Amino acid sequence: MIEADIHEIDIVKAEKTKIHDVDFDNINFGRIFTDHMFLCDFIDGKWQQPQIMPYQAMSIDPSARVFHYGQAVFEGMKAYKDNNGEVFLFRPEDNHSRINKSSARMAIPEFPKEYFMNGLLTLLNLDKEWVKPGVGNSLYIRPFAIATDSAIAAAPSSNYRFMIICSPAKAYYTGKVRVLIAEKYSRSADGGVGFAKAAGNYGAQFYPTSLAQAKGFQQIIWTDANSHEYLEEAGTMNIFFRINDKLITAPTSDRILDGITRKSVIQLAEDNNIDMEVRRIKVEEIKEAARNGSLKEIFGTGTAAVISPVSAFEHAGTTYEIPDLDDSYAAMFKKQLLNIQHNLSEDKHGWRYPVK
Structure with missing residues (x-):
């Protein structure tokens, strides 16, 4: 140190x-x-x-x-x-x-x-x-x-x-957020600077996000620039999906930020014996899970928000509501992260760094 x-x-x-x-x-x-x-x-x-x-x-x-x-x-x-x-x-x-x-x-x-x-x-x-x-x-x-x-x-x-x-x-976000899945605009593209925290990445999001906000949504879940078929990030956050008891998040790439809270949640999922997959996720997979009731949660992760649950998403003009859960992964991960950060629980991974 x-x-x-x-x-x-x-x-x-x-x-x-x-x-x-x-x-x-x-x-x-x-x-x-x-x-x-x-x-x-x-x-x-x-x-x-x-x-x-x-x-x-x-x-x-x-x-x-x-x-x-x-x-x-x-x-x-x-x-x-x-x-x-x-x-x-x-x-x-x-x-x-x-x-x-x-x-x-x-x-x-x-x-x-x-x-x-x-x-x-x-x-x-x-x-x-x-x-x-x-x-x-x-x-x-x-x-x-x-x-x-x-x-x-x-x-x-x-x-x-x-x-x-x-x-x-x-708290940066309070309560749950409603999100719009991108169909036209893109956050980043292959070979670009999506993985970097470059200022222009964020400036380019403001206009499409303002259009989403005018429709009653707080954030956008960005999709891949080539086909808009795959889910990538949510606004200024990485994004996680829970289908039944399985947690899924997109892999990092030159389009997706290697979020520190994201990495921490993946580790906490392992610590809690939660089935965790890091793989590409199709929009249609999430829509079908929402229709058949297997989509239990969506939540974003980031330094400012920590964990931000999603209450609903819209795609192609259809809105899908996500029911409240008493035993949500989002609430559990947020509590565990905050307890580590505030020195209220064991830090077995050495994430906490004392200021001396």
């Missing part, structure tokens, strides 16, 4: 905290930010001295390549506080690995692991009072990298900025 060494980071502390102005019982996701932020610039072919400073607006040239060619990647993480005041991360090294995988696909230099972990731990130690105890409370963490070169030339940037900002959070 790497511990933060503040001597390796230039630190300017905020003169006063903003925390006393925040109503932690009424937080809109991603609207409030902690007192400090981390940044490190890539200049002249190398990452420069990392810095932590008060959270603030920054000046960037209008010709910065991120604005024109979309060189931007990000991660989503959370920190949790237990009842003893100890702060924990959940599988942070997986986030570091994934942002570098995303960066490589977008021709952004990979960020050193030591800088990432030291910066993250130091930032959390400075702002640990923003992490509130209690299941459902967390501090959402957004690492990201952008191209900062001042040039409107269609080529990779020479300069980049890596940053980490933090925002207190409660």
Whole structure:
């Protein structure tokens, strides 16, 4: 385990905290930010001295390549506080690995692991009072990298900025969601950047999602771009289907994000002796299961939402309602994950990472 060494980071502390102005019982996701932020610039072919400073607006040239060619990647993480005041991360090294995988696909230099972990731990130690105890409370963490070169030339940037900002959070989705299965629009295609957390992936979803929302659905379950026959992801989440007592999810590929919550749920399914299949899933298979009553659950998984149950889906103009279950896998997995994250249960896989 790497511990933060503040001597390796230039630190300017905020003169006063903003925390006393925040109503932690009424937080809109991603609207409030902690007192400090981390940044490190890539200049002249190398990452420069990392810095932590008060959270603030920054000046960037209008010709910065991120604005024109979309060189931007990000991660989503959370920190949790237990009842003893100890702060924990959940599988942070997986986030570091994934942002570098995303960066490589977008021709952004990979960020050193030591800088990432030291910066993250130091930032959390400075702002640990923003992490509130209690299941459902967390501090959402957004690492990201952008191209900062001042040039409107269609080529990779020479300069980049890596940053980490933090925002207190409660539940992202509350209750169940209704989803529309995509028939026309696609999230990603073979050979593309669907597996990367590239900013443009999310921007491209907004328009078709807004059309779905106008019809009363909160999210879209995306299908493959070639035929729209196979189910892939749901909005910003990976997606799971329960047919009778069997759990099914699509395999990762260059179209589907390798979700950390997804991997955790697959492991928890094994721990609970649940029949788990990772394979391609046809839309027609799920529709038939809904018609014959064998479709018991659909739920999405992701850092922000953790587990988000689906109450209904629509495809080709027909809506299929999913009945409530008293013994749902979604509720079980969510409880088990939250208990691990909040240090309320055993962590036999070593997912919990103490912030020292």
